[in-house]
Amino acid sequence: MIDIKKLRDNPELVKQALRKRGYDLDVSLFSRLDGSRKSLQVDVENLQAERKKLSAEFGKLKSSGDPTDELKKIINSKNDKLSSKEDELQIIISQIDSFMLDMPNIPDDSSPEGSDESENVVIKKYGKIISTNKLDHLEITADIDTDLASKLAGSRFSVLKGDIAKLQRSLISFMLDNAIKNGYEEYYVPFMANTDSLIGTGQLPKFEQDLFKANENLYLIPTAEVPLTNLFRDEFLNEDDLPIKVTSHTPCFRSEAGSYGKDTKGLIRQHQFEKIELVQITHPDNSMTCLNELLSNACQILDALKLPYQVIELCKGDLGFSSAKTFDIEVWMPSQNKYREISSCSNFTDFQARRANIKFKNKDGNYYVHTINGSGLAAGRCLIALLENNYNGSDSIKVPSCLIQYFGSDTIKIN
């Protein structure tokens, strides 16, 4: 949620900033709503103040034994007026609330201009593309079984067997240990989240169709960003404790509504996948520095795995709903002959902090923190990148040296 004061004071400025990400802000609707809010609120508060005074008088009359009938009549008629005004005000306020909740974050000035992904900017390339392998991960190993998964659950699920399952587990352990080494505290969290949490991080109310709903108030998490960030919801944090760095490995669940026909084969786009998430709760003064640190924390994984990748900076038009600035890390997928997203590292500035009410106090006042997060990394996609890049073309896959201590061997034999 953006600062409503900013919107009141500079609606045109906000409108222009949001236009760059393709959002058309209805300024006249907002000023109409906010105008009615203002006059109604003044009326309501005046009536409330009057009632307070009259009720106190009533109490005095009552205790001195004087008649109260006349005053009661006056108060009652004021109350009638008050409650109808209150109802009107309530309606306007809830309209303003949903207006604000539907509005995306304002892009950071430093994000490149552009209207869609074609205008994203490559800012770093790492590693040499050496694999000439054309086989995809399903063709390389039979131990990734999507047919079996469809018997169990349906399309967009997978069953991993034997060394492949173990390799994914090794990746997860390596990534977590790396995060811990970088100062993140590991958490184990619920894989379901309530609506307040999902509103806090920005998935609700706008993107309900992307989530799996378990019951009236519970959803499967689409990313550990949700539980990790909401650990701090409605908290006052210690300014000296910032930045707070936390991490967790969780499965992530996405309905992938609207992605029919996209990435239908293999593990690229699944309803359920494993991910290590990095989250930082930062001081607003240095959140961009923290974002760069988090980005390099994520890149370290691919460096260690020796997988070719590139980092791109999203242009304003391609930013996610809650983000002010985003770097995507894309790993080389030989079978597709292109880079695919394996992490998205974003600075949400105070957007999530406002929704989730995460603040710190110092002697000058109360301030919203900034929130930063990114995958470090998506384990499923990392697994297939590893298989495809490290396949020897016939019968084995090389295990990178950083994983050997977890996996227990330097090669995977395949049939």
Next chain:
RNA sequence: GGAGAGUUGGCUGAGUGGUCGAAAGCGCCUCCCUGCUAAGGAGGUAACUGGGCAACUGGUUCGAGGGUUCGAAUCCCUCACUCUCCGCCA
């Protein structure tokens, strides 16, 4: 699943119809004292929000939502959550 207790400020916790946005303690801030530190003393310190250039001045909020009442942290109803005991269970 059964029975009971609870949810109050940054934290602990008192408060059963008006004098309560709320005692006390902790924490924090300012000052005094002290060679330094510790201890001690004085004062200050909830959040959100409206109006106003400002000084300032209103309103809301005691888990959430309804109700009773001139007036609700306090009484009634519904719901959520937490804890304890019993049952069941990985």
